[in-house]
Amino acid sequence: MNTQPQRRLYLYFATENDRAVILLRAARRLWAMILWDRAAGTFTEGQWLKREIDPALCQISPDGRHFLYNVRYNRPNDAATESYTAISRPPYFTALALFAQGWIPGWGGCFLDNGHYWIDGLPGPEAQRVGKTPDLARVIEGTPAKGCTTGLRLTDGRPAPLARDAARRLVALLPKAGQRGCPPDLMWLWRQALAGEQDAIHARYDTLGGRLYRRDGMELALIRDFDELQFRPVRAPYDDRPLAGAEPAPWHPLDGEA
Numbered sequence: 001m002n003t004q005p006q007r008r009l010y011l012y013f014a015t016e017n018d019r020a021v022i023l024l025r026a027a028r029r030l031w032a033m034i035l036w037d038r039a040a041g042t043f044t045e046g047q048w049l050k051r052e053i054d055p056a057l058c059q060i061s062p063d064g065r066h067f068l069y070n071v072r073y074n075r076p077n078d079a080a081t082e083s084y085t086a087i088s089r090p091p092y093f094t095a096l097a098l099f100a101q102g103w104i105p106g107w108g109g110c111f112l113d114n115g116h117y118w119i120d121g122l123p124g125p126e127a128q129r130v131g132k133t134p135d136l137a138r139v140i141e142g143t144p145a146k147g148c149t150t151g152l153r154l155t156d157g158r159p160a161p162l163a164r165d166a167a168r169r170l171v172a173l174l175p176k177a178g179q180r181g182c183p184p185d186l187m188w189l190w191r192q193a194l195a196g197e198q199d200a201i202h203a204r205y206d207t208l209g210g211r212l213y214r215r216d217g218m219e220l221a222l223i224r225d226f227d228e229l230q231f232r233p234v235r236a237p238y239d240d241r242p243l244a245g246a247e248p249a250p251w252h253p254l255d256g257e258a
Contacts, residue, residue, distance in 0.1 A: 019064025046091025
């Protein structure tokens with residue numbers, strides 16, 4: 001009997017261009033990232049990750065230049081036993097920024113626009129383990145004041161320069177003063193608010209196992225079959241960690257995994 005789990009594809013579409021990220025779940029705790037240029041019809045196979053990703057807590061930035069993903073609780077005695085959310089540059093998992101999120105499942109994050117992002121459940125910047133995102137800034141909830149009536153700020157205290165509609169939408173999703181219970185899953189709520197843009201693109205495509213199809217009425221036209229894609233070690237071109245044999249460096253989520 002073949003007990004090998006069926007492969008599955010998860011699709012994430014940029015809303016400002018034809019870039020897309022494909023996550024391939026090849027097996028339990030084995031994922032691959034692929035960058036898809038829908039206009040050119042090309043695919044760039046990227047890194048593999050030997051962790052368990054929560055596909056519902058992943059998101060591509062509107063311009064397709066960054067990808068946010070969430071890794072669930074891992075194996076005991078592992079340096080990364082807690083869950084974490086990371087931001088990378090597709091099609092690579094190597095983290096540009098990484099946020100430890102403890103043992104509580106369901107916390108992730110979301111892109112507010114091309115230059116700003118939100119991380120669920122974290123009170124301040126101290127939870128960030130690595131940070132190499134000069135073109136991205138994290139938005140946190142601060143105290144409303146003159147010049148910052150929303151209370152939305154960057155981690156250095158400056159008002160977050162979000163578009164008015166984005167700021168209003170985010171403030172409406174935040175828990176109100178005195179509200180009890182866990183913070184909301186901001187990413188899920190944010191995605192629901194913008195679902196129309198993504199749904200229109202998703203409706204054009206379908207997946208079955210490791211195969212990607214284009215919908216043509218009631219018919220499906222095969223675009224690409226990833227069923228035979230196999231693990232191979234890949235180093236991200238922006239990875240500045242020391243090569244093997246160099247001096248020890250701080251722990252990184254891809255150490256020994258990609």
